[in-house]
Amino acid sequence: MTRPSVLVTGGTRGIGAAVCAALAPDHHLIIGGRDRDAVESACASYESAQPFICDLADEQSTAGAVAALGLDRLDAVVHSAGVAGGQRTEDSSREIWRRMFELNVIAVSDLTRLLLPALRATEGTIVTINSGSGLKASGKGGHYPATKFALTALTDVLREELRPDGIRVCSVHPGRVDTDMQRELVASENRPYDPLEFLRPESVATAVRTALTATPDATYETISIRPAPAATNRRPS
Template sequence: MSTHLITGAGSGIGAAVARRLAERGDDLVLLARDAGRARELAALYPGARTLVGDLSNPERLSWAFAQQTMPDRLDSLLHIAGVVELGPVGELTPKAWRIQLDANLVAPAEVTRLVLPQLRVAQGHVVFVNSGAGLSASPGWSAYAASKHGLKALADSLRQEEHAAGVRVTTVYPGRTASPMQEKVHRQEGKEYDPARWIDPESVATTLLMALDLPRDAEVNDLTVRPGR
């Protein structure tokens, strides 16, 4: 039985991954932004443990984790949470940049740093759910894409740094996926949202589980998933 720490388990891709792992009997540790959200996640996934830490305030994560009981080992750390605020460079404020850089880049780096000892014990696996915006930036996507380009750099460096410790690192780049975040993106773009046009979160979850379950003689470094319609 494996133990997985998951961010973003409340909806979309994170919910699909958490459900699939729970169904096969793995242990879940679910990161929640506050105590109220922790209770909601505990109700959604009976038997799962929760860990409270606000990804929008990465400077406080070390203190928050120190106040709670951490797992002794982790077989995987799944970074799935993220935020998006679209806008042209000429209109984006420093606050909009910081919100996305903190939640999408600085917080994943800090969570990884804080649980690396447990990942090394288990020779575990770190999975970063990135985005197509982590490979190419489009108009209006500068801040979000910058955070995701940075996340790619984080994963690439971590992979080389932790190879000798047996820690595997995978980045998954999903295209547009039917999720609450995608619905928000469509509102910001002023477009009608039709979830049938985009990737089912279950399909992305399948790719994540494939990477996790790969035998130890191989490692998926980067995996791109695009809508098939």
Template sequence: MSTHLITGAGSGIGAAVTRRLLERGDDVVALARDAGRARELTALHPGARTLVGDLGTPDRLSWAFGQQTMPDRIDSLLHVAGVVELGRIGELTPRAWHFQLNTNLVAPAELTRLLLPQLRMAKGHVLFVNSGAGLDAHAEWGAYAASKHGLKALADSLRHEEHANGVRVTSVYPGRTASPMQAKVHQQEGKEYDADRWMDPGSVATTILMALDLPRDAEVNDLTVRPGR
């Protein structure tokens, strides 16, 4: 049985991956921003454990983990959580930049740093759910795309640094996926949201599990997934 630590387990892709892992009997530790959210995740995913740490304040993750019992072994660290706030460069405030950069980039870097000892011991896997915006930036997506371009650089550097330690690193770049986050994006864009137009989170979860389940002689570095309709 493998142990997976996942962010963003409360909805969308993260919730779909968490369900799949629990259904097959794996051990899942879901990161929650506070104690209240931890209770919600426990109710949503019976059998999952929780760890409390706010991705919005990455400087405090080390302190938060020091107050809790950490998993002895981590076979995979799944960075799924993300936030988005659209806006033109000429209008985005530092608050909007920090909001997205902290959660989407700095927190994954810090979380990875803190958990590398367990990942190295298990010859584990770090998987980043990135975005199509991590490969191509468009108008009004500047801050979000910058955070996701940075996440790609983080993954690529980590892959080179940890290869000798047996740690595999994968970036997944989903296109638009039916989720609460996608509904928020449509609201910011002033568009009507129709979930049937976009990928089901379970389809992205299938690609994530494929990358995790590859035999040790293979590694998926980058995986792009797009809506098929």
């Protein structure tokens, strides 16, 4: 039996890597990333995987990488790549705004556009890894939640545009997740890092797998994930 194929951007670290691990037993992985060595190392870890190496912020790099895949069919894409940041709005430059929108919104739209012929061939699934900040803006800095609200809008629009084609579109909104990026954010906040405060990447990957393996009569349109109330009870005594 042919494995369903799924392209995972940002597949070498954090949530993307956890998604790859969760899907590897029964999917063919197309693992995306900018670092060739990291992508090829990740591919070597799985029975069925191939690289997708490009800079998603670069239009030509993205188009060339998609063309090189030569895909006639694709069962799913998981948009996991992105950037975060916590600068106050008064400290943010136009360059910061542009870079964040380029990666968190425009790259998602552009890559989806390029993959649509292959996704239509399978009536596939699109999953975007969004954020709780895509549902409610809080904290310092407007650029990150602005991009995530924009991603929510993009996902909502894609869902309705592609519904007649049988393509399912799911937006996953996790709270803060225990990743390298999270450690950098906490360090910028000048406070100690406690992994028990955060979701595990594997928990988000479980939600993604649920969306991708939904029965044909169902679609998970929006999944919101937060740390369980009992999380504080997992601390060592």
